[in-house]
Amino acid sequence: VSDGHGHHHPRPSSAVELRARALEALLAERGLVSTDAIDAVVELYENDVGPQNGAKVVARAWLDEAYRERLEADATLAIAELGFGGAEGDNMVVVANSPTVHNMVVCTLCSCYPWPVLGLPPTWYKSPPYRARAVSEPRAVLREFGLELSNGVEIRVWDSSAEVRYLVLPMRPDGTDGWSEDELAGVVTRDCMIGTAVPSARGPATT
Amino acid sequence: MDGVHDMGGMHGFGTVVETGGELAYHERWEPRVFAIQMLVGVQGLGAGPGGRPTREEMEPAAYLAASYYERWLYSAEQRLLRKGTIAPGDIEAMMERLGEGEAMPEHRDAAMAERMLENLQTRMPMDPAPEQARFGPGQRVRVKRMHPPGHTRCPRYARGAAGVVEAVRGADRLPDRAVYGEPVDSEPVYSVAFSSEELWGPSDEPGWVVSLDLWETYLEAA
Numbered sequence: 289v290s291d292g293h294g295h296h297h298p299r300p301s302s303a304v305e306l307r308a309r310a311l312e313a314l315l316a317e318r319g320l321v322s323t324d325a326i327d328a329v330v331e332l333y334e335n336d337v338g339p340q341n342g343a344k345v346v347a348r349a350w351l352d353e354a355y356r357e358r359l360e361a362d363a364t365l366a367i368a369e370l371g372f373g374g375a376e377g378d379n380m381v382v383v384a385n386s387p388t389v390h391n392m393v394v395c396t397l398c399s400c401y402p403w404p405v406l407g408l409p410p411t412w413y414k415s416p417p418y419r420a421r422a423v424s425e426p427r428a429v430l431r432e433f434g435l436e437l438s439n440g441v442e443i444r445v446w447d448s449s450a451e452v453r454y455l456v457l458p459m460r461p462d463g464t465d466g467w468s469e470d471e472l473a474g475v476v477t478r479d480c481m482i483g484t485a486v487p488s489a490r491g492p493a494t495t
Numbered sequence: 496m497d498g499v500h501d502m503g504g505m506h507g508f509g510t511v512v513e514t515g516g517e518l519a520y521h522e523r524w525e526p527r528v529f530a531i532q533m534l535v536g537v538q539g540l541g542a543g544p545g546g547r548p549t550r551e552e553m554e555p556a557a558y559l560a561a562s563y564y565e566r567w568l569y570s571a572e573q574r575l576l577r578k579g580t581i582a583p584g585d586i587e588a589m590m591e592r593l594g595e596g597e598a599m600p601e602h603r604d605a606a607m608a609e610r611m612l613e614n615l616q617t618r619m620p621m622d623p624a625p626e627q628a629r630f631g632p633g634q635r636v637r638v639k640r641m642h643p644p645g646h647t648r649c650p651r652y653a654r655g656a657a658g659v660v661e662a663v664r665g666a667d668r669l670p671d672r673a674v675y676g677e678p679v680d681s682e683p684v685y686s687v688a689f690s691s692e693e694l695w696g697p698s699d700e701p702g703w704v705v706s707l708d709l710w711e712t713y714l715e716a717a
Binding site for chain 1: 500501502503504505506508509510511512513515516517518519520521522524525526527528529530531533534535538540547559562563564565568571572575580581585586587589590592593594599600601602603604605607608609610611612614615616617618619620621648649650652664665667684686688694695698700701702703704705706707708709710
């Protein structure tokens, strides 16, 4: 998807793309919105802000018990320690998985999502099926993602209906003893931090 | 507002996992519209109740037919029109010019880019929770029956249901009024946990818990 020059497309592929380009063109021609400001926002979320940030938070929490305690006490502050924060990350709450509790996050009304630690949400997170079903049949949704939880694990669904944004802290997978923070972060996928996957020492099974 | 955006529990939308669904977007215009919508806010070019409530005002069939960033395009346009920054017909006229092969105009302003990035870094935390909130952790509460015509953060599926307060998240202005520019004080926002049985009735699956963050106005003692 990243050609870096979307505003130079010579031939729009659809009516909506033409409409979007026309809006940008109108605002640029009138000097109201700068092309480089648009570029800067796009590049920020393509290059700098994404699930790699959240993965660092999770890996640090797995290695550093004191950090984990700070994270669970005030996630916004603890995440800021690693340099992450800002829009849609002002009121962070971290929910920790355990052998008996599995957390998953949704926004049924909109598509609220913790941008500073996860970037922009995947299409499925914003889609009607996920927004409809995550609260009313979470186990069926998790099965679609290939995650089958035993009946003894309670699912907790967090519907981000206000300004709080949630990050799931998954359990550290077996077989990762002695791993470095970077190695650990490498198995923490975006979906693990939304709660539709769990990390494995074998590496990312899904994105 | 009880629109189609309030999707919790609706049937018939099909499967979650679909090819391509893992990507944040598929076409270059999509993140650019995302950026434009943010710039409309930061540069004060729009009017009305904000991007999200504006998207909720879309006609229901149009909302469902639109992709995610088409809705953002809609809200950016509507907000610009309401402020008078653009006039009806302006976009169509530009579409025609671009369709005839005219070059895409550009505007360079590095300072605006810097302001935008700074704005994305600006923290906007909720107010701290008051010492004397009406409800406290462990208390049972019930979501009021309501049918608000405007923006609300109280999903339909929780109305009338009883749950347990688990935390006071902080204090925040009631969006039902604040998004329309009404002066309103902040009030406590509670994390309330509901059993699946309470929300959806019996299920063949083991029970689960759904937690919502709800403003005090939405709640009564149970």
